Amino acid sequence: MITVLANPQRFLAFSRVAAPILGVLAAVSCLAALWLGWSVPDDYQQGSTIRLLFLHVPCAITGMFIYACLAGSAFFGLVFRHSLADAAARAAAPLGAAVSFLGLVTGSFWGRPMWGAWWVWDARLTSYLILFLFFVGYMALQASMDDETKADRASGILALVGAINLPIVYFSVEWWKSLHQGQTLFEPGKMAAVYEWPAFLMLGAFYAGFGALWLVRIRGEIWRRRAQALAVQGSR
Amino acid sequence: MSGFSVLFKRELAMAWNRGGGPAVALAFNVCAVTLLPLASGASLDKLKLLAPGFSWVALALASLLSLERLFERDYEDGALDLLALGPAPLELVALAKCLAQWICTGLPLAVFAPVAMTALGAPMSLAPLTFLCAVIGGLGFAFVGGVGAAVSLGARAGGVLIAVIVLPLFTPLAIFGGGAIAGLSMGLDWTSGLLFLSAYSLFFVALGPFAMAAACRNALS
Numbered sequence: 001m002i003t004v005l006a007n008p009q010r011f012l013a014f015s016r017v018a019a020p021i022l023g024v025l026a027a028v029s030c031l032a033a034l035w036l037g038w039s040v041p042d043d044y045q046q047g048s049t050i051r052l053l054f055l056h057v058p059c060a061i062t063g064m065f066i067y068a069c070l071a072g073s074a075f076f077g078l079v080f081r082h083s084l085a086d087a088a089a090r091a092a093a094p095l096g097a098a099v100s101f102l103g104l105v106t107g108s109f110w111g112r113p114m115w116g117a118w119w120v121w122d123a124r125l126t127s128y129l130i131l132f133l134f135f136v137g138y139m140a141l142q143a144s145m146d147d148e149t150k151a152d153r154a155s156g157i158l159a160l161v162g163a164i165n166l167p168i169v170y171f172s173v174e175w176w177k178s179l180h181q182g183q184t185l186f187e188p189g190k191m192a193a194v195y196e197w198p199a200f201l202m203l204g205a206f207y208a209g210f211g212a213l214w215l216v217r218i219r220g221e222i223w224r225r226r227a228q229a230l231a232v233q234g235s236r
Numbered sequence: 237m238s239g240f241s242v243l244f245k246r247e248l249a250m251a252w253n254r255g256g257g258p259a260v261a262l263a264f265n266v267c268a269v270t271l272l273p274l275a276s277g278a279s280l281d282k283l284k285l286l287a288p289g290f291s292w293v294a295l296a297l298a299s300l301l302s303l304e305r306l307f308e309r310d311y312e313d314g315a316l317d318l319l320a321l322g323p324a325p326l327e328l329v330a331l332a333k334c335l336a337q338w339i340c341t342g343l344p345l346a347v348f349a350p351v352a353m354t355a356l357g358a359p360m361s362l363a364p365l366t367f368l369c370a371v372i373g374g375l376g377f378a379f380v381g382g383v384g385a386a387v388s389l390g391a392r393a394g395g396v397l398i399a400v401i402v403l404p405l406f407t408p409l410a411i412f413g414g415g416a417i418a419g420l421s422m423g424l425d426w427t428s429g430l431l432f433l434s435a436y437s438l439f440f441v442a443l444g445p446f447a448m449a450a451a452c453r454n455a456l457s
Contacts, residue, residue, distance in 0.1 A: 078450075126407070133404040140400050144391040153454040154387045157447055158401060161383060165404075 002076070008084055008222055015215040022212035029205035036198040043195075049113050054198045056106040057185060060128065062206040063100030064169060066092055067131060069214070070138070071163040074156035084218070086152035087225065089159065090142060091217035095210060097135035104132060115179060123176035127169040134162040148225075239324040240332060247336030250309070251302070258344035261298045265345060268294040269352040284357035288366065288417035291352040295345055295370055296406050299377035302341055303402070304395045306333055306385045307448075311455060320456055326449035334382040334444065342374025358421065365420050369413045369433060376437030379444040380405045386448035389455035408436050 005011045033054060043050035070092045077085035107125070108118050119125065138155050145151035173180055184191050185199060252258075272290050273283055310316040319329050349370040350363035384402035391397055416429030 126411075130404045130407055133400075137401040137404060140397055141388060141391065144388070144393055144397050146392070147390070150390060150454055150457070154389070154391075154451055157383075157451050157454070158387050161387075161405070161447055168408075 006082060006084060011084060012219060012222065015219055019212045019215040019219070022208045022215070026205045026209035026212055029201050029208060033198045033201035033205055036201065040194050040198060046114065049110060050195065052106060052110040053195065054202045056103065056110055057199060058203040058206040059099055059103035059106055061185075061203060062210055063096060063103045063128070063131065064166060065207065066096035066099060066210060067135070067163070067166060070096055070135075071159050071166070074159040077152060078156045078160070083149075083152075083225070084222070086149075086156070087221035088214070088218050089156060090152065091221050092214055093135055093139050093142070095213055095217070097132065097139065099206070099210070100128065100132045100135060104128065120179055122179045123172035124169070124180035127165060127172050131165055131169055134159075134165060138162070240328055243319075243324060243329055243332040244336060247332050248340065251336045251340035258340055261301055261341045262344055262348055264301055265294050265298045265348055265352065268297060269355060272356065280357035284359070287353045287356035287358035288362065288421060289414045290356060291349050291366070292373070292410050292414045292417075294352060295349055295373065296377060296403075296410060298345055299341065299374065299381055300399055300402065302337065303381040303385045303398050306337060306382060307389050307452065308385070311389050311452075316452060317456055320453065326452050327445040330382060330386065330445040330448035330452070334378045334441075334448075337382070338375050338378040342378050343371065346370035346374050362417055362421055365426060365430070366417055369416055369430060372430075372434050372437050373409050373413045376409045376433070376440055377406065379437070379440040380409070383440070383444050383447050383451070386451035386455075389451060409433060412436065 005014060037051050037054040040051075042048050070089050073085045073089035073092060076082055077089055104125075107128075111120070112118050138159055141155045141158055142151045145154065185196075185203075191199070269291065272286070276283070307316065310319065320326055346367055350360075350366045353362060353366055354360060381398075381402050384398045384405065388397050388401060412429045412433040416426045416433060419426040419429055
């Protein structure tokens with residue numbers, strides 16, 4: 001599928017249809033998840049704050065997913081020298097920074113009533129903060145270079161070096177004694193079924209929303225680069 | 237191998253002679269270590285809890301200082317172009333630069349680290365482990381910093397940008413190194429922290445030169 005979409009024309013045609021579909025899917029899933037989230041019963045231990053699970057966990061998982069997409073696009077851009085892959089990486093970075101920041105903030109709001117602290121320096125939180133800082137560093141590096149191709153290559157290398165953080169974030173709750181909750185969502189039977197529906201619906205909404213926004217942003221990148229090329233041509 | 241020794245001697249000479257070499261980094265470390273007790277106004281017994289951690293922070297920040305000049309100097313006067321065209325691969329050049337950086341800046345800072353810690357009130361029994369961790373950590377700081385410096389070649393606003401890029405990569409070194417020393421001071425296990433620190437440093441010694449060479453080639457193209 002990636003080789004099919006590598007052609008910009010085909011990508012534009014594909015995303016013209018796919019982006020609105022994903023957007024509608026995201027909106028519907030989000031509304032359904034929110035409605036379910038408000039109507040589920042309170043948790044016997046956490047009370048009403050369990051509802052933050054339906055916001056915090058999808059944010060956090062999507063943040064990591066976006067970094068994986070960023071690193072994958074950067075890899076394709078570096079290895080195959082494909083400018084569409086570079087455009088995809090550039091487009092994904094602000095989305096990833098925003099979502100992972102939301103993940104940190106919603107987690108902080110959940111931590112205050114549950115743990116009594118806005119922030120703790122345990123393995124999961126620290127490595128997730130580093131993930132956020134990698135997004136920021138990526139965007140900072142790109143913004144600071146004038147030559148766009150060089151900026152894409154250099155920040156691609158940085159994105160790949162930072163990809164080492166992804167397994168660290170994922171396994172941090174297993175490798176270290178962490179205050180943060182361990183693997184619950186994807187282990188069958190560990191979470192009450194009535195909570196699973198809104199959580200997975202919201203996760204699907206975030207994934208679909210990211211897909212829609214990413215496609216739209218890549219389209220914008222393609223047009224921007226074309227406009228730049230035309231401007232350069234016109235000035236000759 | 238003679239190519240490597242020529243490159244290495246050149247990098248050592250550049251790191252030692254120009255820019256003040258280890259003296260500047262040591263002076264910075266002294267100033268940073270001085271700031272903590274002055275800013276917190278704490279007595280020695282309160283400071284000694286923070287001493288291992290803070291001497292690591294000072295080590296990391298002092299390693300950041302000379303990073304900007306690592307590739308920038310050769311990039312600006314065209315020497316990096318010549319090195320890229322020469323018989324030695326750019327990976328070897330990057331390796332020589334980072335090793336010279338470690339020997340000229342990292343090792344003197346590693347010798348100073350136990351002094352800094354003792355000045356901040358930590359017991360002398362922690363000194364050997366601090367020195368060992370600072371030596372290995374200095375290697376990690378040099379190579380990780382080298383990746384950050386190479387990646388931001390040709391960027392505007394060099395110094396702060398390198399810090400923003402490199403500090404997230406420094407955090408595991410700080411966590412493991414500081415954790416090992418803190419473990420020893422509390423009588424807990426310190427070997428695992430030391431082993432993880434060594435693993436992280438050696439990982440970047442092995443793979444860093446490839447990333448640095450790719451970044452240099454990108455900047456030169």
